[in-house]
Amino acid sequence: MSQIEAKPVFQPNKEFSKTARIKNMCEYKALQDAATEDYEGFWGGYAKEKLDWIEPFTNTLDESNFPFVKWFGGGKLNVSAQCIDRHLEFRKNKAAIIFEGDRGDKQVITYLDLYYKVNKFANLLKEDFGVKKGDRVVIYMPMIPEAAYAMLACARIGAIHSIVFGGFSSEALKDRIEDAEAKVVITADGAYRKDKPYMLKPVVDAAIDANSPVKKVLVIERNNEDVTWVAGRDYSYNELIKSKSGKCEPEVMDAEDPLFLLYTSGSTGKPKGVQHNSAGYILWAQMTMEWVFDVKENDTYWCTADVGWITGHTYIVYGPLAMGATTVMFEGVITHPDAGRPWKMVEEHKINQFYTAPTAIRVLHKMGEHEPLKYDLSSLKVLGTVGEPIDPPAWKWYYEAIGGSKCAIVDTYWQTETGGHIVSPIPGATPIKPACATFPLPGIMAEILDENGEKSPVGEKGLMCVTRPWPSMIRGVWGDEKRFVKSYFGDVKKDGKPVYFTGDGAVYDADGYITITGRTDDVINVSGHRMGTAEVEAAIKKHPNVAEVAVVGKPHEIKGEGIFAYVVLKSDSGVADEVEEVKAINKVIQKEIGNIALCDDMVFTSGLPKTRSGKIMRRILRSIAKGEEITQDISTLEDPSIVEKIVNMLRK
Numbered sequence: 001m002s003q004i005e006a007k008p009v010f011q012p013n014k015e016f017s018k019t020a021r022i023k024n025m026c027e028y029k030a031l032q033d034a035a036t037e038d039y040e041g042f043w044g045g046y047a048k049e050k051l052d053w054i055e056p057f058t059n060t061l062d063e064s065n066f067p068f069v070k071w072f073g074g075g076k077l078n079v080s081a082q083c084i085d086r087h088l089e090f091r092k093n094k095a096a097i098i099f100e101g102d103r104g105d106k107q108v109i110t111y112l113d114l115y116y117k118v119n120k121f122a123n124l125l126k127e128d129f130g131v132k133k134g135d136r137v138v139i140y141m142p143m144i145p146e147a148a149y150a151m152l153a154c155a156r157i158g159a160i161h162s163i164v165f166g167g168f169s170s171e172a173l174k175d176r177i178e179d180a181e182a183k184v185v186i187t188a189d190g191a192y193r194k195d196k197p198y199m200l201k202p203v204v205d206a207a208i209d210a211n212s213p214v215k216k217v218l219v220i221e222r223n224n225e226d227v228t229w230v231a232g233r234d235y236s237y238n239e240l241i242k243s244k245s246g247k248c249e250p251e252v253m254d255a256e257d258p259l260f261l262l263y264t265s266g267s268t269g270k271p272k273g274v275q276h277n278s279a280g281y282i283l284w285a286q287m288t289m290e291w292v293f294d295v296k297e298n299d300t301y302w303c304t305a306d307v308g309w310i311t312g313h314t315y316i317v318y319g320p321l322a323m324g325a326t327t328v329m330f331e332g333v334i335t336h337p338d339a340g341r342p343w344k345m346v347e348e349h350k351i352n353q354f355y356t357a358p359t360a361i362r363v364l365h366k367m368g369e370h371e372p373l374k375y376d377l378s379s380l381k382v383l384g385t386v387g388e389p390i391d392p393p394a395w396k397w398y399y400e401a402i403g404g405s406k407c408a409i410v411d412t413y414w415q416t417e418t419g420g421h422i423v424s425p426i427p428g429a430t431p432i433k434p435a436c437a438t439f440p441l442p443g444i445m446a447e448i449l450d451e452n453g454e455k456s457p458v459g460e461k462g463l464m465c466v467t468r469p470w471p472s473m474i475r476g477v478w479g480d481e482k483r484f485v486k487s488y489f490g491d492v493k494k495d496g497k498p499v500y501f502t503g504d505g506a507v508y509d510a511d512g513y514i515t516i517t518g519r520t521d522d523v524i525n526v527s528g529h530r531m532g533t534a535e536v537e538a539a540i541k542k543h544p545n546v547a548e549v550a551v552v553g554k555p556h557e558i559k560g561e562g563i564f565a566y567v568v569l570k571s572d573s574g575v576a577d578e579v580e581e582v583k584a585i586n587k588v589i590q591k592e593i594g595n596i597a598l599c600d601d602m603v604f605t606s607g608l609p610k611t612r613s614g615k616i617m618r619r620i621l622r623s624i625a626k627g628e629e630i631t632q633d634i635s636t637l638e639d640p641s642i643v644e645k646i647v648n649m650l651r652k
């Protein structure tokens with residue numbers, strides 16, 4: 001029986017389709033067929049057409065050591081040159097980045113400006129800090145243009161950047177610095193959020209001690225806040241940059257030289273350093289910008305993500321710049337000073353494509369349902385969502401109130417590991433259904449499989465997989481080959497061969513549309529941010545009073561999922577005030593991970609439901625957190641009475 005309801009279908013806007021890159025489903029299918037018939041020919045053709053090679057590649061795909069694959073072997077290029085230098089001939093005075101600060105301050109950075117900024121930054125890293133090809137550089141930055149310059153400067157000299165989201169704590173930053181053995185951190189002396197300064201430098205100071213691999217810290221002086229400067233370690237970007245030459249030859253990089261690492265949560269405690277390499281990543285970043293957002297030469301495109309997440313990497317910086325687009329970068333909070341802020345920005349900048357997370361849509365809807373009416377949103381052509389399943393009411397508001405029922409909504413499904421979109425509508429071609437990621441993009445062999453590697457029947461939940469390696473696929477988990485293989489290629493086999501498993505569940509409807517149903521592992525999606533329950537549990541366990549803990553996700557009206565923690569205190573902990581104890585435990589989480597991992601609910605229980613072999617039954621805990629009736633068989637539990645105790649306690 002089908003588990004999903006039939007959804008209404010919205011046809012693409014006819015006017016839009018006329019000039020779209022992919023105009024209808026026939027064109028889409030032709031591309032998909034071309035990729036199926038000649039996979040290497042398909043990708044090789046695009047790699048030749050879309051990228052500027054310093055030396056051409058000779059071998060499109062080498063799968064001999066799967067899953068350690070190589071794309072475009074023998075090819076040489078530089079990603080910063082793809083994003084900047086090649087646009088100088090025809091677009092030097094075009095806006096590359098339009099920056100809007102929290103307090104409304106604006107900057108327009110042309111491609112020529114960007115060229116000089118990045119070249120100088122690259123020279124600074126090379127000359128003053130001795131950064132060389134292959135060195136790791138951690139970027140811990142607010143959303144200011146210098147974050148993009150820093151990324152591109154690393155790419156220019158072949159250094160591998162690892163951006164750590166500014167909301168992570170000093171402990172989380174320290175772990176990531178150490179795992180990557182970074183020698184430099186780039187940060188800022190502060191930034192603005194909701195009209196107030198917020199500080200990043202003290203977090204960096206706390207993350208670096210005498211044993212740290214980091215020997216130099218570069219500080220962008222954004223705010224001129226009073227921060228501590230450590231002599232011989234900390235340097236002012238604003239000072240050093242003055243003397244730098246605006247010309248830095250791009251390093252000649254192999255197609256498979258690493259471009260960046262980005263740490264992300266998995267189902268075990270330690271975050272994984274997801275590695276992306278040069279050519280395949282930048283190719284797909286550019287192609288998806290063109291196909292999925294259909295950005296035209298004169299368009300202004302805005303993605304509200306943070307550069308600290310993969311969406312910011314691929315769809316604020318690399319993708320838009322690779323295609324020569326104008327990308328908007330926003331420092332602030334979209335609900336400040338009110339929930340009309342993004343719509344005001346859409347009107348002012350005449351934004352054509354707007355890309356955000358379902359959480360943001362829910363907040364903007366709830367806080368300012370009628371705000372869109374105050375602004376002229378007629379410039380909008382494509383609206384995008386990413387990061388979590390979008391619920392139909394939020395989708396409807398987005399479609400009607402923001403898109404005026406004329407814009408396509410591209411519900412883009414992808415992950416840090418996939419580098420770019422893998423399942424998504426194409427705005428001029430795909431008839432869309434609310435809250436549905438629709439079909440695999442051309443060239444992506446994405447399929448929903450069951451545990452035996454057979455295609456999932458209609459209406460039955462299966463595993464979202466990709467059965468052939470694609471150019472922007474994750475190339476490794478930094479320093480841990482085994483974990484790379486085990487995390488992604490261990491669970492599902494098709495025709496006896498391991499395939500890439502995303503960790504998400506999904507379902508086909510009768511028309512073959514794909515709906516993503518959410519993670520099948522112990523990863524939860526809080527406001528579209530990926531959080532490993534094991535990571536939160538590891539943090540909570542650091543509190544001396546905690547004996548045991550289990551963390552699960554619970555549906556949350558705004559955030560999509562919230563964090564629900566069941567904590568067993570040590571018998572001798574002598575805790576009298578539970579409210580204070582919750583605060584104390586949340587403080588530990590704040591210290592170990594950051595505010596993004598604070599628990600929405602925390603309950604103290606006398607035990608956890610476990611099997612006789614000691615495995616915590618999270619499924620039961622998830623049901624209890626949701627307030628569902630417990631229908632699972634609990635007779636095999638070590639102590640079945642614990643379930644009732646927890647349920648009764650929560651009822652009180």
Ligand code: WTA
Binds near residue numbers: 417
């Ligand atoms: C979820 C973000 C439903 C999914 C780009 C995935 C989605 C995780 C969608 C990756 C979508 C992303 N519909 N779920 N359109 N897009 N997800 O690595 O669970 O931060 O595995 O990358 O977000 O999160 P990540």
